[in-house]
Amino acid sequence: MDFLKKLQNVDRRIIYLLFVLALAIPLIRPIGIPLQISPATRAVYNIIESLDPATDVVLLSFEYAPGSGIDIHAIPVTVVEHLMKRGLRWVGVSFSPEGPLMMNMIIDDLESRGYKYGEDFVNLGYMAGEENAIRLFSLDTSVFTTDSRGNSVASLPIMQGISTVKDFAFVHGFTSSDLGIAGWLRQAVDPLGIDYAVGVVTVSVPSATPYYNSGQLKGLLGGLRGAAEYELLIETPGLGASMMDAQSMGHLLILGFILLGNLSYLFGKKK
Amino acid sequence: MRKEVPLVITFVVAIIVMLSAITTGPIPGTSIAISDLFRQHISPWMTIVSAFAVGLASVNLLRVHTRAIARKRNDWIYSVILIVTLAIYAGFRTYVELNLSNATAAANYALIFNNILTPLSAAMWALLAFYVASASYRAFRARSAEATVLLISAIVVMLGAAPVGALIWSRFPDVQRWLLEVPNMTGQRGILIGAAIGGFVTSLRVLLGMERGHLGSAD
Structure with a gap:
């Protein structure tokens, strides 16, 4: 069976080419496959909908780098969009070095649309120390004396009345590591009893699910799919929704590869 | 002494951290609470030590790669590129941090981050999908x-x-x-x-x- 032998030794460049086509064609000509919204995504939406723009301030914690940003960056973009639509103010903080720069990408867009830095939102910057820094900031937000632009934090209108993490109405993390899940839960969420939800890279969804089901996480957004679901909820399609068709086709092609690889393996073995 | 002193420091610090989570009110006979002791003294020190650890990692990186260049090991040219990039990037960031009100410097730094580091890192991450596709056919x-x-x-x-x-x-x-x-x-x-x-x-x-x-x- 020469054909089976050939099938088992297909040139990997053919696989790569097929994969490029499967991803590129739906990006150029979207198919519009419908998307179901998961309860974990809806939970985040409901919390933000329940907040009061007149009194509530939200804390956003950015713990991811540009590499994983391709999977996760669409989540903070759409969550921030929801906050701005509702007129909610937010404070950004980071315990990973690249976090403030990822946050700035969102802030640049907001400023170009007329939102005011220091009043509608602020980027406090990065603090070293990972879990310990989360604990330190949670107990006393004044550990950041200046924000990422050198402004005195105490003088910013948005920071008035905030001294600990409990003064925020809701905390949402965006993370590509365990720091934003177990780190936040250990140092702030469980000891202080705050409402916390998190957006994670797709591969972290299985490890974050136990915390969502136990109620420690109030919501969970998983990768591009989570972002796409959220974009549909706030009726503002963006990066996540635009990539869903490509993701579907990519998954289907991988599935086809698995089946084909196994068929050639099984029949080859019998021979 | 080289072992005993670090052991005593570890023991004392760990006891303060543990007690800070489970006790309230001041230590008997004093006006200081253990949680305040942790928050005001131990925790900031931990942050400072963590920041120094990052610096230490950079020094180690420099040692490894300067040695590779000095001994002209295989692909030593990549070590040169790494050191030059590290120096430029770290130097530029230090300047931005020392001049936070200088919006032009911050914007130029963001240009490097947004247009070089971000697409390169994203490309590295995206390459995984191709390995997964190939592995799904051959190994799964x-x-x-x-x-x-x-x-x-x-x-x-x-x-x-x-x-x-x-x-x-x-x-x-x-x-x-x-x-x-x-x-x-x-x-x-x-x-x-x-x-x-x-x-x-x-x-x-x-x-x-x-x-x-x-x-x-x-x-």
């Missing part, structure tokens, strides 16, 4: 009963996660959710609890001076 095979269970679970989770799965069969997302919330969660919780107990026991051994590997050899 039903060689045993366990591998077959893993294979079927992976197919269901993949179809449940992608929107196209619900088009093929409307229950795929439900089955995927069940797999994540029952078998996966059971396994994850077992691992988490086991790791937590292991971490606690190891911490206790370090705290009591029974585990001394982190102090290095006696020489």
